Amino acid sequence: MISYVILKSKRIFAKICSIFVLTNSCSNAILLLQTNVRRTYILFYENGGLQMRAYNTRISAKANESLNRREAIVSTQKRMIFVVVILCISLLILGSSTYVAFAKSDNQREPVKQYISIQIQSGETLWSIASEYVKDTNVSKEEYIAEVTSVNNLKDSQIHSGQYIIIPEYVFYEQ
Structure with missing residues (x-):
């Protein structure tokens, strides 16, 4: 959302850049706009127009290791939640069937x-x-x-x- 607003108006872009990045829109410096693990997007001012390009599309080994570790943790957590839910459901079924088996009213007792x-x-x-x-x-x-x-x-x-x-x-x- 921020990138859309910045690209829409040069004036807003210049103000935001001068406040947060300490540069102005007339410099040809590369401005870092958004970073995620897989790709870094850069904004730069070139030949009177604002350009946006993808940069560094590879995942670093450290980032990849971190991603794999996080995926393993999330997968383990999902499995644990699944096991706990199945255990609760089976205990509920076992408890209710035991209650029904042993609970007899006065009309059901054998004389x-x-x-x-x-x-x-x-x-x-x-x-x-x-x-x-x-x-x-x-x-x-x-x-x-x-x-x-x-x-x-x-x-x-x-x-x-x-x-x-x-x-x-x-x-x-x-x-």
Whole structure:
């Protein structure tokens, strides 16, 4: 941007050169305008016109060594950042999958089946007993009744008041 402004106006060029470079636009001295590692651009005033030429297009051995060292450092830094990002992502995935595997809500816990003996009261049926004892389980009422008839050697689903039967009870224990 500075080179564009300088080339546009001789008067601004003369003022900038006289302030910073301590010369004037009438001298034929070579003025160094911009330098980068690969090329040095020079401005000079010749035959009433401002000229700009590239000078020293080769990279010195010291500059080349410095460039190679910087490229190696940047490459190493990029690799380290990549490794750290991959490590963080894998730890995040591992942590979340472990949390999901071990976190169980009350509804997901498996109940423990125990057998108890109860006395049949008047008006109770196997269906009413099944409704009472299979709450919050994955067992259907039909399966429960089939198990009760099997355990008690009942030929049909007829039960009488005062009769004792063995039934499964599902208990959730706190961990």
